[in-house]
Amino acid sequence: AQSVTQLGSHVSVSEGALVLLRCNYSSSVPPYLFWYVQYPNQGLQLLLKYTSAATLVKGINGFEAEFKKSETSFHLTKPSAHMSDAAEYFCAVSDRRSQGNLIFGKGTKLSVKP
Amino acid sequence: EADIYQTPRYLVIGTGKKITLECSQTMGHDKMYWYQQDPGMELHLIHYSYGVNSTEKGDLSSESTVSRIRTEHFPLTLESARPSHTSQYLCASSEQGFTEKLFFGSGTQLSVL
Numbered sequence: 001a002q003s004v005t006q007l008g009s010h011v012s013v014s015e016g017a018l019v020l021l022r023c024n025y026s027s028s029v030p031p032y033l034f035w036y037v038q039y040p041n042q043g044l045q046l047l048l049k050y051t052s053a054a055t056l057v058k059g060i061n062g063f064e065a066e067f068k069k070s071e072t073s074f075h076l077t078k079p080s081a082h083m084s085d086a087a088e089y090f091c092a093v094s095d096r097r098s099q100g101n102l103i104f105g106k107g108t109k110l111s112v113k114p
Numbered sequence: 115e116a117d118i119y120q121t122p123r124y125l126v127i128g129t130g131k132k133i134t135l136e137c138s139q140t141m142g143h144d145k146m147y148w149y150q151q152d153p154g155m156e157l158h159l160i161h162y163s164y165g166v167n168s169t170e171k172g173d174l175s176s177e178s179t180v181s182r183i184r185t186e187h188f189p190l191t192l193e194s195a196r197p198s199h200t201s202q203y204l205c206a207s208s209e210q211g212f213t214e215k216l217f218f219g220s221g222t223q224l225s226v227l
Contacts, residue, residue: 009154032213043118043204043218044157051213090157100212101147101172104157 002027002098004091006105014113019063019078021108023091026072033074034092034102035065044090050074061085086112117141120205120219127195128227135190135222137205143217144210146188150174151202151221163188164210195226 007022025031032051036044048059055067061084065076076089088109092102118139127133139146148161149172159172163182177199178192188207192199204221208214 036216036218041220043206043220044216045218046215049213049215094212100210100214101159101162102216103159103173104149106154106156 002031002093002095002103004093004103004105006089006091006108008108009106010109010111012111012113013081015083016080019076019081019085019110021076021089021091021110023065023074023076023105024072025074025091025093027093027095029095032094032100033065033067034094035059035063035074035076036090036092036104038088038090038107040087047076047089081110081112083112083114086110118205118207118217118219120203120222122222123220124223124225126225126227129194129196131195133192133195133224135203135205135224137188137190137219138186139188139207139217140186141207141217142185143207144185145208145214146182147206147208147216148172148178148180148188148190149204149206150176151204157204161190195224197226200224200226 003026005024034049035047038044050067058064088107090107091105121136144165149157158174160176161180205219206216208216
């Protein structure tokens with residue numbers, strides 16, 4: 001069965017610092033991978049997705065993620081954190097065996113210090 | 115951007131009451147979902163639907179039921195609420211397919227006393 005593991009339930013960075021949120025997946029067939037963001041009191045929004053095209057995926061708000069099959073990873077990065085990036089980030093996986101239904105990780109809460 | 119609405123936003127109710135959580139979308143999406151979210155835990159899929167008159171159980175067993183009589187409407191019902199049902203319930207919709215973007219509502223925070 002598919003699964004995702006997000007390392008670190010809480011990450012804190014200073015404004016302007018690199019953001020790195022880790023996600024490792026498990027899937028026996030080629031996966032589709034997603035990052036969603038949830039701002040306080042809002043629903044989740046899609047940041048970016050990997051669908052077996054380019055391994056480096058660029059998303060909204062300056063975020064990007066790289067699919068590394070050898071490491072079964074799909075880490076999310078942003079070169080320079082902004083205060084508005086403070087939110088909870090969820091990694092998710094789907095594949096044809098799950099009928100396209102997303103399997104989510106536990107989420108990582110990002111705090112940005114001034 | 116999201117045109118998917120959930121009501122109520124917060125609900126506090128006593129044990130044994132019947133409740134219905136409403137979810138509506140105006141995007142004409144065929145596929146709709148209900149996820150359960152607890153702090154520090156994964157979002158768990160509890161129900162989904164491919165379209166009108168289609169309902170399927172998700173990965174997490176739930177005592178709730180759903181119906182899909184209209185494309186835009188996907189309500190979730192608990193016949194007899196219990197404290198173990200206390201959670202955040204998120205509704206979402208998408209186009210059909212394996213890589214389609216999910217649009218989420220803002221959620222309903224349910225507390226059962």
